[in-house]
Amino acid sequence: xxxxxxxxxxxxxxxxxxxxxxxxxxxxxxxxxxxxxxxxxxxxxxxxxxxxxxxxxxxxxxxxxxxxxxxxxxxxxxxxxxxxxxxxxxxxxxxxxxxxxxxxxxxxxxxxxxxxxxxxxxxxxxxxxxxxxxxxxxxxxxxxxxxxxxxxxxxxxxxxxxxxxxxxxxxxxxxxxxxxxxxxxxxxxxxxxxxxxxxxxxxxxxxxxxxxxxxxxxxxxxxxxxxxxxxxxxxxxxxxxxxxxxxxxxxxxxxxxxxxxxxxxxxxxxxxxxxxxxxxxxxxxxx
Amino acid sequence: xxxxxxxxxxxxxxxxxxxxxxxxxxxxxxxxxxxxxxxxxxxxxxxxxxxxxxxxxxxxxxxxxxxxxxxxxxxxxxxxxxxxxxxxxxxxxxxxxxxxxxxxxxxxxxxxxxxxxxxxxxxxxxxxxxxxxxxxxxxxxxxxxxxxxxxxxxxxxxxxxxxxxxxxxxxxxxxxxxxxxxxxxxxxxxxxxxxxxxxxxxxxxxxxxxxxxxxxxxxxxxxxxxxxxxxxxxxxxxxxxxxxxxxxxxxxxxxxxxxxxxxxx
Amino acid sequence: xxxxxxxxxxxxxxxxxxxxxxxxxxxxxxxxxxxxxxxxxxxxxxxxxxxxxxxxxxxxxxxxxxxxxxxxxxxxxxxxxxxxxxxx
Numbered sequence: 001x002x003x004x005x006x007x008x009x010x011x012x013x014x015x016x017x018x019x020x021x022x023x024x025x026x027x028x029x030x031x032x033x034x035x036x037x038x039x040x041x042x043x044x045x046x047x048x049x050x051x052x053x054x055x056x057x058x059x060x061x062x063x064x065x066x067x068x069x070x071x072x073x074x075x076x077x078x079x080x081x082x083x084x085x086x087x088x089x090x091x092x093x094x095x096x097x098x099x100x101x102x103x104x105x106x107x108x109x110x111x112x113x114x115x116x117x118x119x120x121x122x123x124x125x126x127x128x129x130x131x132x133x134x135x136x137x138x139x140x141x142x143x144x145x146x147x148x149x150x151x152x153x154x155x156x157x158x159x160x161x162x163x164x165x166x167x168x169x170x171x172x173x174x175x176x177x178x179x180x181x182x183x184x185x186x187x188x189x190x191x192x193x194x195x196x197x198x199x200x201x202x203x204x205x206x207x208x209x210x211x212x213x214x215x216x217x218x219x220x221x222x223x224x225x226x227x228x229x230x231x232x233x234x235x236x237x238x239x240x241x242x243x244x245x246x247x248x249x250x251x252x253x254x255x256x257x258x259x260x261x262x263x264x265x266x267x268x269x270x271x272x273x274x275x276x277x278x279x280x281x282x283x284x285x286x287x
Numbered sequence: 288x289x290x291x292x293x294x295x296x297x298x299x300x301x302x303x304x305x306x307x308x309x310x311x312x313x314x315x316x317x318x319x320x321x322x323x324x325x326x327x328x329x330x331x332x333x334x335x336x337x338x339x340x341x342x343x344x345x346x347x348x349x350x351x352x353x354x355x356x357x358x359x360x361x362x363x364x365x366x367x368x369x370x371x372x373x374x375x376x377x378x379x380x381x382x383x384x385x386x387x388x389x390x391x392x393x394x395x396x397x398x399x400x401x402x403x404x405x406x407x408x409x410x411x412x413x414x415x416x417x418x419x420x421x422x423x424x425x426x427x428x429x430x431x432x433x434x435x436x437x438x439x440x441x442x443x444x445x446x447x448x449x450x451x452x453x454x455x456x457x458x459x460x461x462x463x464x465x466x467x468x469x470x471x472x473x474x475x476x477x478x479x480x481x482x483x484x485x486x487x488x489x490x491x492x493x494x495x496x497x498x499x500x501x502x503x504x505x506x507x508x509x510x511x512x513x514x515x516x517x518x519x520x521x522x523x524x525x526x527x528x529x530x531x532x533x534x535x536x537x538x539x540x541x542x543x544x545x546x547x548x549x550x551x552x
Numbered sequence: 553x554x555x556x557x558x559x560x561x562x563x564x565x566x567x568x569x570x571x572x573x574x575x576x577x578x579x580x581x582x583x584x585x586x587x588x589x590x591x592x593x594x595x596x597x598x599x600x601x602x603x604x605x606x607x608x609x610x611x612x613x614x615x616x617x618x619x620x621x622x623x624x625x626x627x628x629x630x631x632x633x634x635x636x637x638x639x640x
Contacts, residue, residue: 003378012373013385015366016429023426024392026553027403029563033554045554050620057616087298090291102540103533104299107306110532112504114489115525122312122522123305130308133324161302166547168298173544211548222396225489243398247490250402263399268608274394275605278387279592380574384597 028267034260052261062262064237065245072241073220076159081213083160084167089201091172102172105165117229120158124230144231148238151231155239158226163216170212174205207281214277221270242266306529313523320518335523345524348503351417352486353531355500358421360481363428364436364474371436372462376445389430400426401494408495419495420502424488428481435480435546439473476542479535486532503528566604573600588640596637603636 035052037045056062092098108116126132126143135142144150178200186196224243227233233240233248240248246266250259312320313335314328339345373379374386404423405414413419447469451461467474493505507524536543573596585593594602607629614625 003376005379006377007379009373009377009379009382012369016370016389016433017385019362019366019422019425020389020392020429023400023404023423024395026407027400029559030403030406030553031399032562033556033559036556036559037554039554043554045556047556050615050622053612054615054619057612083298087295090294092292092295099540101295101299102543103536104302106536106540106543107529107533108302110483110487110529110536111525112487112489112528114504114507115528118507118521118525119305119309122518123308128320128324128518130304130324130326161305164298165302169544170548173548208544208548215547218394222394222398224396224398243396246396246398247401250398256402259402265612266396267399268605268612270394270396271391272605272609274391275387275601278390283592380577381597383595384601387601 031260031263034256035264036257038257048257052257053265056258056261056265061245062265065240065242068238068240069221069242072156072159072223073217075156076163076220077213077216079156079160080164080167080216081209084164084212085171085205085209087164087168088171088175088205089197091168093176102169105168107165108162109165111162113225114229116158116162117226120154120161120226121230124154146235148235151235151239155227155230158230159220159223162226163219166216167209167212170208171205174208175201178204210280214273214280218270218273218277221273309522309525312519313526315519317517317519335519336527338520339523339527345503345506348501348506348524349527351496351500352492352502352504355417355420355424355492355502356482356485358417359424359428359485360478362421363425363432363481364478366425367429367432367436367477368467368474369462371433371440372466374433374437375440376448386433389433393427393430393434395426397427397488397490401490404491405494414495415497415499417500420492420500421485423491423495424485427488428484431484432477432481435477436470436473438545438548439470439476443469472542476539476546479539479543480546482535483532486528569600569604573597590640592640594640599636599640602640603633606632606636 036048036050038048039045091101111119123129124132124144126136126145132142132144141147142150144154182200183196186200191199222243223241224247227239227241228244228247231239233244246259246262249255249262311326311328314331314333315325316330316332316334319325319329374382400423408414408419408423413422443466447465448461451465452458456465489502489504492502496502496505503524507521539546577596582596585595585598587593610629610632611622611625614622614628618624
C-alpha cells in the first residue's frame, strides 16, 4: 500500500507510546542503575562500577546456564520445526475434520504456563503418573526428579507438546494460501511429491515459517514458568535455564547488582536476535 | 494416498494424553492417587471440584484472573487501534523504529522485569490490585495487538478512507462508524490474543499480587509446593483453567494462525 | 531508582543521539534506505541502532576477555560508529 507522509500520525501512536514506555523505560533504567551498584537493602547503594558485568561475564555459572539455554533452544527447534511441517502437510485441507483438528491442536497454547508445568509434572510422576508409570512398567528406569537425562527429556518433550502446534498452525495457513491450480499443474507435469514440496509448498511457507522459527527461538530463550514448575531447575542445576537462574539470583539470593548486570547482557542478546528477526521479516515482506 | 490421516491423529493423541492424565486425576480421591496408578478413576468423585467452587480462596483466584485479563484486553485493544491505523496508513518520522521498538517489548524476557516492576508498582501504590497486573501485561500485549491489527488493516484498501473523507466524515467519526466495524474480525483476533497471553502469563502476575488480586495460577502454586498432598485439587484447578481457552478458541479457529503470524499470513 | 551521575549521563547521551538524528533528518532529509556492505537496506536511524548495539557488544566482549579499563573498547566503538555510518 502507498502510504502518505503525515507527521500528525504521531498523535495516534502517543497513547501506546506512553503506556509501553511507562512499563519498559522505568524498569530498564532501574536495572541499569542497579547493575553498577551494590546494596544491602534499605535503599543504601554503593558504587561498584563495572564489577558485576565483569563477574557475570566470567562466571562459570552464567556460561553454564547460557550453554544449557542454547542447547535447549536448538533441541526444541530441531524437533518442533520438522514435526510441525510434517503434521501441517498431512492435515486435511477441507471437510468437517479441519475445525476439530485446529481446535484440538490449539488447545495446549491456551493453557496457563504453570498449569502446563504442573500437568507434565503429574503426567511424569514415576509411580502414579500416566507417562512415568507406563515407562517404568515397560522396563525403562525413569525418574525425572532424580535423573538429569530424564529431566531433560521431559522438559524437551513438554515444550514440543506445548508449542509444536504453533508451527503447525502457521504452516497450515501458509499451505492453504496455495491455489489448487498449482497442484494441478504439478500433476500434469508429473512432479514427484518431493518436487511439489520443494518448489511449491516450501516457498509458500517460507514467510510464515520464518516467523514461526523466530517466535519459537525467542519464546524458548526466555522460557521460565514451565520448566520451573516441572523440575524447579533440577536435579541439581541441570535444567536451570537463563531466566530461572536470573530469578534465583535476583529474588532468591537478592543479589540485585549481579542479577541486573545479567539482565542487561541477556537483554542485549535478545535485542540482537530481535533485530535479525525484524530485518529478515521485512526483507521477506519487501520481496 | 489416504494414509495421511495417521500423523495428525497420532499428534493429536499425543496432545491429549497429558490432558487426559490431568482430567482423570481430578476425579480421583487423594488416597487413590497416592495409592498407585490407574487408567480410570476407581472411586469417581467430584469433591475436588466442589472444594474449588465453595472455597473463596480458590474461586476468587479465577475471578481475579478474569478481571485483570479483561481490563488488560480492553486497554490493549482500544489503545492499539488508532496506533495500528497510523502504522498501516501513514509514513512519519521514526515510524519503522517505533514499530521495531514495540516488537522488542514483545520479546523482552519477563524475568528481567520482575523485580523493577514490583518496585515500580509498589511506588505508585498499585501493588496487589488488578490494575497493576493489567497495566504490566500491556508491556507485551499492546505491541502484539498493534502488530495484529496493523496486519488486518493493511488488507483494507485505502479507497475506503478516501471516500469517507470526501463524504465529509471527520477522522474520528469515520474511524468509529466505518473503519472499526470493517475490521471487526481483526479486533476479535487481537482481543483473543491479548486475552490468551494475559491468561497464560504467571511470573509478572504473581510478582505484582499478594492477596487481593492473586491469580488462580498463583493459588495453584501453593498446592504444588506441598508436593503430592493435594494433587487431586491441583488437577481439578488445572482442568478448570483450560475451559476459558477452549471456549474462545472455537470462535477464532480460522484466524488463529493469522494472529500468531502477527497479522502476516 | 537509585540514580547515579554516570547512569544518568548514559541515558542522556542515548536520548541526545536520537534527538540529533531527528533534527538532522528535519534539516537535511536523506533518510532513504541504501544498501551497504552487509547487503541490507538501512536508513540513518537503522545505522544509529546498529552502532549502539554493536557498541554494547564491543564493550561486553572487551570486559569479558581483557577487562577494565575500557578505553580500548571505546576506541573500537568509535571506529565501529564511523564504519557503520559510512559503509553499512
